[in-house]
Amino acid sequence: MKYYVLQFKFLTPVHFGTAQNKKSGNLQSFNCCADTFFSALATEAAALDTALCGKFIAAVREGSLLFSDLLPYYSGSEEEFYVPVPYYRSEKINTLDYGLSFTDLCLQYEARRDHENLAYIRAGGVKAYLQPFGEDEAPEQEKHSFGWSGVQRRMDFRDGGTAYYVSNYSFAEGAGLYCIVGLNDDSLLDELVKTVELLGLGGIGGRRSSGFGKFVLRKAPFALNAGCSGDAGVLHELLNNNASSLQMTLSILCPVAQQLDAVKQGAFSLMRRSGFVYNSETGGYEKRSSVYMIKAGACFAQRIDGQVLEFAAGAGHPVYRYGKALYMGLPV
Secondary structure (H helix, E strand, O other): OEEEEEEEEEOOOEOOOOHHHHHHOOOOOOOEOHHHHHHHHHHHHHHHOHHHHHHHHHHHHOOOEEEOOEEEEEEOOOEEEEEEOOOOOOOOOOOOOOOOOHHHHHHHHHHHHHHHOOOEEEHHHHHHHHOOOOOOOOOOOOOOOOEEEEEEEEEEHHHOOEEEEEEEEEEOOOEEEEEEEEEOOOHHHHHHHHHHHHHHHHOOOOOHHHOOOOEEEOOOOEEOOOOOOHHHHHHHHHHOOOOOOOEEEOOOEOOOHHHHHHHHOOEOOEEEEOOEEEEOOOOEEEEOOOEEEEOOOOEEOOOOOEEEEEEOOOOOOOEEEEEEOOEEEOOO
């Protein structure tokens, strides 16, 4: 399988609402899972050409077309690609210096806790992150602010001009999201890129009627190969590391029943996925069935394929949810 990187430069704020955001009290995040991206892509493809949409769905089902979640990147002096923090860590040695003052000890503890609570790390820093803490503790990675959460005021003129507020996330200059696409058939790449470019005109995520989620491709998609350097080179190496005893997911995963025994032996976290689907027959939106799936960053002893779920939501057409996984082998 060949792997390609698509980098999205967002022109407007994004609104990727999740149940986790509401529960934690966060205004908004930039977390866009592969199922959200694939649903938007399939909808755009269906509007463009129903045969093309069917081609994408068939390719995904047979595992010849795979997507990662939309992950953050930062373009500064070099291209920095970030991946989810693995749900695995070697046993840590307590290296807190109890000879420090109480204030300095608290600062050291807070720094350690912040390091452990990271959501994303640079691809080039995965190996260092997996090492146990000891005397030669891995140096702290350079941190960037990918953007900021905010709230915008909108007006609903259907009820006499009622005001409402929409949470959103705006990306900083040089920051955005990227997606790794795995392809067995290169002939799909041009059609995929064309569909993604059209998707960017309308936007992705929620509140698109308010102009949210619009993007362009930062540059032409590029292949991850042995000639890549920096984080891209590390991604190429890890994506093709099938022999590792720990395989980490880069996308949301929904295993089939026969794979549950292998899943139970891994380390992972669940997340609830729900949403609405447009019913072309009634002209309204209907709630999709909720399902719990495995978050990106899960670690297993082998690569578990997953599945594409199909729901009967009464929308007059099949409703799909992406649950296949893209993997990288961890250097352990």
